[in-house]
Amino acid sequence: MGGQGVERREILRYIGIAAVAASFPGFSKWVFACPMDHPPSPAAPAPANSYQPLFFSAQQFRMVEHFAEMIIPEDDTPGARQAGVAEFIDFMVANRVPVSGSRDIRSTADAIAAGSELQTRFLAGLDWMNARSQSEFQKAFLDCTPDQQNSLVEELAYKTKFTPTTESGRAFFQLIRDYTVVGYYTTKIGLQSLGYPGLRQVWPKMPGCPHPDDPEHLKLREPSSSDSATQTHS
Amino acid sequence: MKILCEAGLQVCAVNSGPRIDPDVDYRGHRQVYDLKYRGYGDPVRLKGKAHQEPYSVEESEYSEGRDLFEHDVAYSNAPGTDWYWKRCKATGGKANFWGRSSARFGDIDFKAADLDGFGENWPVDYAEIAPWFSKAERYMGVASTIQNRPSNPDGEYLPPIPLRCIDYIIQKGSEKIGVPYLPDRCAQLTVAHNEHPACHYCGNCSRGCDVGSFFSPTWFTIPEAEATKNLTLLTNALVRSVLVDVNGRARGVAYVDRKSKREVEVYGKVVVLAASCVETAHIMLNSKSRHWPTGIANSSGELGKNLCEHLYGNPGYGYLPQLLGQPATPDNIADSTVAWMPRWQNVKNPHEEKFIRGYSVYMGGGCGDFPGYYGQLEGFGSKFKRDIKRYYPTTIGALIQAPTLPSPNNYVDIDPEKKDIFGIPQLRFHFQWGQNELLMWEHSKQVMIDLFKAMGGELWGAGEEPDRPGTSLHETGVCRFGNDPKRYVTNKWAQTHDVPNLYICDASIFPNCTDKTTTMPIVAFTMRTCDHMLDNFKKSVHVRA
Numbered sequence: 001m002g003g004q005g006v007e008r009r010e011i012l013r014y015i016g017i018a019a020v021a022a023s024f025p026g027f028s029k030w031v032f033a034c035p036m037d038h039p040p041s042p043a044a045p046a047p048a049n050s051y052q053p054l055f056f057s058a059q060q061f062r063m064v065e066h067f068a069e070m071i072i073p074e075d076d077t078p079g080a081r082q083a084g085v086a087e088f089i090d091f092m093v094a095n096r097v098p099v100s101g102s103r104d105i106r107s108t109a110d111a112i113a114a115g116s117e118l119q120t121r122f123l124a125g126l127d128w129m130n131a132r133s134q135s136e137f138q139k140a141f142l143d144c145t146p147d148q149q150n151s152l153v154e155e156l157a158y159k160t161k162f163t164p165t166t167e168s169g170r171a172f173f174q175l176i177r178d179y180t181v182v183g184y185y186t187t188k189i190g191l192q193s194l195g196y197p198g199l200r201q202v203w204p205k206m207p208g209c210p211h212p213d214d215p216e217h218l219k220l221r222e223p224s225s226s227d228s229a230t231q232t233h234s
Numbered sequence: 235m236k237i238l239c240e241a242g243l244q245v246c247a248v249n250s251g252p253r254i255d256p257d258v259d260y261r262g263h264r265q266v267y268d269l270k271y272r273g274y275g276d277p278v279r280l281k282g283k284a285h286q287e288p289y290s291v292e293e294s295e296y297s298e299g300r301d302l303f304e305h306d307v308a309y310s311n312a313p314g315t316d317w318y319w320k321r322c323k324a325t326g327g328k329a330n331f332w333g334r335s336s337a338r339f340g341d342i343d344f345k346a347a348d349l350d351g352f353g354e355n356w357p358v359d360y361a362e363i364a365p366w367f368s369k370a371e372r373y374m375g376v377a378s379t380i381q382n383r384p385s386n387p388d389g390e391y392l393p394p395i396p397l398r399c400i401d402y403i404i405q406k407g408s409e410k411i412g413v414p415y416l417p418d419r420c421a422q423l424t425v426a427h428n429e430h431p432a433c434h435y436c437g438n439c440s441r442g443c444d445v446g447s448f449f450s451p452t453w454f455t456i457p458e459a460e461a462t463k464n465l466t467l468l469t470n471a472l473v474r475s476v477l478v479d480v481n482g483r484a485r486g487v488a489y490v491d492r493k494s495k496r497e498v499e500v501y502g503k504v505v506v507l508a509a510s511c512v513e514t515a516h517i518m519l520n521s522k523s524r525h526w527p528t529g530i531a532n533s534s535g536e537l538g539k540n541l542c543e544h545l546y547g548n549p550g551y552g553y554l555p556q557l558l559g560q561p562a563t564p565d566n567i568a569d570s571t572v573a574w575m576p577r578w579q580n581v582k583n584p585h586e587e588k589f590i591r592g593y594s595v596y597m598g599g600g601c602g603d604f605p606g607y608y609g610q611l612e613g614f615g616s617k618f619k620r621d622i623k624r625y626y627p628t629t630i631g632a633l634i635q636a637p638t639l640p641s642p643n644n645y646v647d648i649d650p651e652k653k654d655i656f657g658i659p660q661l662r663f664h665f666q667w668g669q670n671e672l673l674m675w676e677h678s679k680q681v682m683i684d685l686f687k688a689m690g691g692e693l694w695g696a697g698e699e700p701d702r703p704g705t706s707l708h709e710t711g712v713c714r715f716g717n718d719p720k721r722y723v724t725n726k727w728a729q730t731h732d733v734p735n736l737y738i739c740d741a742s743i744f745p746n747c748t749d750k751t752t753t754m755p756i757v758a759f760t761m762r763t764c765d766h767m768l769d770n771f772k773k774s775v776h777v778r779a
Contacts, residue, residue, distance in 0.1 A: 071614040079619075088272070097274050107286040111277035157613050181608050181622075186272040188265065191603070193619075194626050195562030198603050201263045203435035206424075206568050208396025215402040216690075222559035222624075 051087055055094035055119065060126050063142055064089055068180040070153060077193040080184050088183035089176075093122055100178035118175070125172025132169060236455040237764040239464040243771070244779060246466040246500055247459075248489055250509075251323025252301055253469050254330060254452045260442035261296040266603065269295045284308040284655055289320045296441050306492070307472070310649040310662040317663035318704035319512070325469065326451025327510050328707060329753060331440055334421040334448055335571055335596070336376045336754035338367045340387045342581070343748040346591060350584040353640055356745055357716050357726035360387060363758065370758035374449035375427035378419040385577040385592065385749070386419075393424045398565045400600045400630050401573045403554050407689025413681065414578055418571040418596070421754060423447045430454070435567035437603075449757075471498070474658045475521040475530075476505055476736065482525030484736040487517075490656045504767065504776050508739040508760070512541070512646050515712040515742060516661040519648050531730035536723050538647050540640040540711035541663070542747040545671040547700035549595070550682025551631035552693040553607070560627045565600025573597065577749040579677070589673040591637060594749040595681070599630030610694055630691070632682055635706070636674040637747040638667065646712060665703045675700055708752055713742035727766040728759065735776055739763055 053061040065086035072080040080086070092099055096115020103114040129152070133141040137148050144152065155161045156173035184190040191199055211217060239245050266273045275295040280286040283305040288294075293303045304321035311317050322328045342349070344356040344363075364387065371389045378391040394417040397405070401415070408415035422439070426432045433447040446453025459465040470492040477499060479485040486501035507514045515538045521530035529537050577592035584590065607629045611621045638644070649662040679696050686693040716722030719731035728743045730736045739760040741752040770776050 072619050073616055075616045075619065077619075092271070092274070095271070095277070097271055097277050099274065108278050108281040108283075115277055153614060159612065177614065181605070182272070185605055185622075186266045188267050191265075191267075194605065194623055195601070196603060197562055197564035197567055197601055198437045199265070200564075201434075201436045203564065203567055206396055206433075206435055207564060209399045209402050210563070211399065212397075212402065216406045217399060217403050217554075217556040220556055220560060223561075 051090075053090045055090050056122075059142075060123070061086060061090060063126055063129070064122075064176070066142060066149075067153075067176050068183070070149065071177050071180045072184045078189045080180055083184050083187040083189040085180055085183035085187075088186075089179045092179065092183075093119055099182050100175050121172065121175055124168070125175060128169050128172055132166070235465065236459040237761060238767070239459040239462040241764075241768050241771075242462075242464065243768075244464050244466075245459065246468065246502060248468045248471045248473055248487060248500060249323075249325045250472050251304070251325070251470060251492075253467070254302065254324045254326060254442070256442060256444055256446075256452060259297065259300045259302060259324070260444050261438055262444060263436055263438065264296060271295055280305055287318065287320075289322060294441070307654045307656070307658070308652070308660055310652055310660050312662055312664045315663050315665050316702050317665050318702045319661075319663070320704065320707060321510070321513070323472075325456060325467070330442055330450045330452050332450075332753050333571070333751065334439070334753075335574070335751045336371070336374070336419045336421040337576065337594075337750040338387045338389050338419070339363070339748055339750055339755055340385065342385050342577075343750070346584075346746075350580070350590040352590055353746060354716065357722075363762070366758040366762045367754070369761055370754055373428070373761075374421045374454075374754065374757060375423045375430065376419050376421045376754065377417075377424040379417045381414075381416050381576075383414065383416070383576055385581050389419065391419070392427060395420060395422065395424060395568050395570060395572050398572060398600055399557055399560075399563060399627065400554060400565065400597070403556060403689050403691075404597055404630065404685070405573070407685050407691070408575065410688040411681070411684045412578075413575055413685065415573055415575050415597070418574040419754075420568075420570050420572075421449050422568060422570055433568065435564070437567045437569045439569040449753075468500070472656060472658075473509065473517050474656070475517060476507070477501070478521070478523045478525055478530065478733075482523070482733065484530070484733050490658070492656075495656065503779050504735045504737065506737045506739055506767075511709045511740050511742040512661065512663075512712055514738055514740055515646055516648075518713070519646075519661075520659055526732075531723060531732040531736055533732050534720055534723060536714060536721060538712050539642070539645045540714055540745065541644045541646055541665060541709060542638045542640055542711045542744075543665070543703055544706035544708040544747055545593075545634065545636040545638060545667060545675060545700050545703075546706045547634050547675055547678075548697035549632050549634050549675065549678035550686065550693055550696045551629070552686055552691050552695075553610075553625055553628040554630060554689070554691045555628065556690060557628040559624045562601045563627055565627070566598075566602050571596045571598065579674075587673075587677065589670045589677065591639070591670070592749050593634055593636035593671075593674045593678065595678060596633040596635065597630060598633070599628075601627050607694075632678070634675060634678040634700075635708075635749060635751070636671045636678070637749055638671045640711060640746050641666075641668050644668075644711075663704075667700065667703065672700075708741070708747055710741045710744040710747040710752060713738050714745045715743040716745065728763040729766070729770075734770075737763055737767060 068080035068085040098114035101114050105111050105114055129141045133139055133144050133152055137144050155163055156170045235245055235247055273295050285305045285308050289303040302324040304323045309319050341360040344359050347353045347355045368390050375392055377394050379394050380388045405415040423430055423432050430446050471489040472492055473487045473489045475488050476484050477486045477488055484505040486499055488497055488499050490497055509517055518537055519529040575595040577594050579587050579592040605622045607625055608622055644665045647662055649660040652660045654660055713723040715724040715726055715728055724730050724738055724743055728738045741756055
């Protein structure tokens with residue numbers, strides 16, 4: 001007899017992703033759909049100094065690592081560096097795993113094409129950033145001051161600061177932001193920072209809503225977000 | 235299979251793929267960070283396979299290269315058709331990974347033709363089927379509440395899964411726009427049931443349950459059938475056709491042993507096909523003989539016709555500002571629908587909308603295992619990171635489940651040229667969405683706009699297009715049941731009109747799909763068919779081996 005409804009399940013499980021996928025070229029079904037024949041890799045990332053990048057040059061890798069930490073910095077919870085996000089990006093790009101992109105992947109050939117395109121986009125994007133910092137500040141991106149780096153990224157990250165001729169830089173920023181967010185929130189560190197309930201695998205029962213006397217949830221107050229509000233980039 | 239074994243019949247179950255062993259095949263509570271590719275998997279893992287699309291979330295890096303899903307047997311799409319045929323070949327098939335929504339069909343479904351004049355009634359009515367729904371629910375265990383909905387007959391239920399914050403907010407908003415939002419009928423064991431343990435809420439149901447806390451063949455029917463010692467279970471045996479005797483009756487099946495690639499025959503007094511709807515039609519269409527030149531039991535010419543499916547899509551997604559910044563709540567530990575919008579359109583009057591029949595909507599959201607909404611949040615840095623956490627409990631999205639109407643343009647047949655790697659002629663799909671279901675899709679998008687407004691939510695957007703046909707895995711039709719042998723493949727007992735010892739136990743007999751899912755009804759109708767078959771053994775219509 002046939003069982004049904006798995007796709008419904010998929011959408012419910014990943015409703016956020018399913019929802020956003022429509023408007024944002026971040027995820028495709030492939031994301032959740034690829035078994036492997038390899039044992040799991042060790043969870044702990046190697047210390048940054050000893051890591052040998054698989055795809056990027058040492059210089060490019062430092063830049064990726066710096067970018068990732070700018071996107072998800074250490075504050076009251078660990079940041080991208082501690083979560084090993086740069087190693088994740090290097091590994092995924094080297095293995096041509098399409099984490100970002102709107103391509104419809106239906107075959108191995110599609111996946112390889114998408115993965116190869118992403119490799120090219122990463123290299124071109126890092127070059128673009130250096131070219132931009134040269135033209136703005138006459139320095140390579142990593143040699144710029146933190147303020148200069150922020151201003152270079154802000155014009156790619158915020159609609160109000162967009163300038164003409166930076167379209168390819170903006171596309172690169174989206175790309176590296178996708179990989180960074182995926183790399184961070186698929187680690188224990190990242191999931192713990194959200195309070196992801198699934199880290200616990202056995203519950204005596206499903207607790208349900210803690211405020212059933214306020215079904216519309218109009219009385220809830222947002223907790224103060226003063227904590228670690230110091231180093232914002234906006 | 236279980237019922238027939240328990241009645242003392244000798245049953246040979248011929249299964250297309252390997253046996254599922256939950257200890258080996260299921261994920262065993264691994265987290266995404268335990269996986270080398272963080273769940274994305276090796277992009278070249280299916281290189282060289284005939285069919286390289288993944289099954290669904292069930293087939294993932296979590297299943298570690300286990301061979302549960304079909305990638306060797308290709309199929310064809312006619313020009314203009316984009317059917318996504320996902321197949322689980324392992325023992326028990328898709329029912330090991332199903333979504334567990336288990337609403338009863340009602341007379342609003344069985345007698346829809348009387349109400350709106352389209353198509354034909356089912357050959358059964360609710361009074362006749364209700365006891366079988368009860369049996370299926372008692373056997374499987376379904377959690378829900380009594381709701382007195384005209385479109386959704388109530389059944390026999392375990393305690394419901396409790397509503398979450400998002401559910402209460404959606405429910406209040408729905409009330410304001412006259413849409414029901416009620417606990418789903420969910421075949422998930424909220425309490426221990428028939429010696430199956432209560433759910434432990436690890437949240438991994440879709441990857442197969444490690445302890446059997448929801449109905450699946452692996453944990454329910456197969457071990458129970460085996461316990462009778464009347465079952466012979468063949469694995470990796472891909473059935474290609476039904477064999478017939480000199481009178482055109484079924485005398486067994488021919489299968490290809492996937493490992494040796496040899497063809498083997500198995501004989502029996504009665505043949506039951508339960509190959510998951512379209513594959514059942516595929517086998518029958520490939521069962522050509524002197525008696526059955528266009529496929530076995532196809533004197534009506536209806537075999538493969540009237541393929542129906544649920545249109546799936548996301549008609550709206552966004553967030554609930556009421557919940558911004560709240561601490562994470564365990565919203566998805568049941569990995570399930572909690573509540574849904576059972577069909578409310580065309581209930582009082584079958585023609586109140588521009589479309590006929592009706593659809594249902596599932597809602598999901600809350601704290602999940604990846605903040606997929608981050609694309610909606612601008613920027614970078616600590617503010618961005620805090621925003622991701624701030625929105626974590628707030629995001630919700632919808633899924634429409636809209637039935638297609640039977641159409642002469644939607645059917646399967648045998649590809650005249652292509653054969654799969656075992657030399658079996660391939661199945662070919664012909665399918666397009668029809669206007670009725672597309673009107674429902676547009677309607678549901680407007681409902682979401684109204685709902686988000688009513689509940690104080692912010693709508694981010696909606697899917698531009700419905701999902702590809704085949705996505706829902708709810709195909710029905712292709713071997714419809716009905717009383718007239720000239721127009722239907724089987725009778726009301728799912729026994730083929732032409733070949734009395736050939737039965738069908740899957741959703742292919744359902745003449746159309748409803749707004750409800752099919753698994754629980756398949757179990758109920760299968761129980762009924764088995765009962766009828768046993769009766770036929772008693773009456774010596776069939777003779778024991």
